[in-house]
Amino acid sequence: MHAQLSDKKIMCREFIEALERCHASGWNRLTGACNTDKDVLNQCLRAERVARTTSNRENAKERNEKAQKALKEFNSLAS
Secondary structure, eight states: OOTTOSTTOOTTHHHHHHHHHHHHSTTHHHHTTTHHHHHHHHHHHHHHHHHHHHHHHHHHHHHHHHHHHHHHHHHHHHO
């Protein structure tokens, strides 16, 4: 199962519940009847992950720029 399927995630909750309902009804899981629900859930989780990594990348870029600026200021004071 996906690590993202915790109760903390609200964005994809409806897709998670739909997949769980499909899996609960006997043979559907074994015959591939739930594949479309799983594909939709995977797309939702991927979109969430891409948004999260984009945000993290931007935050890291800002932190690195701030650290570089502080290092330059420190080096200019030390000289």
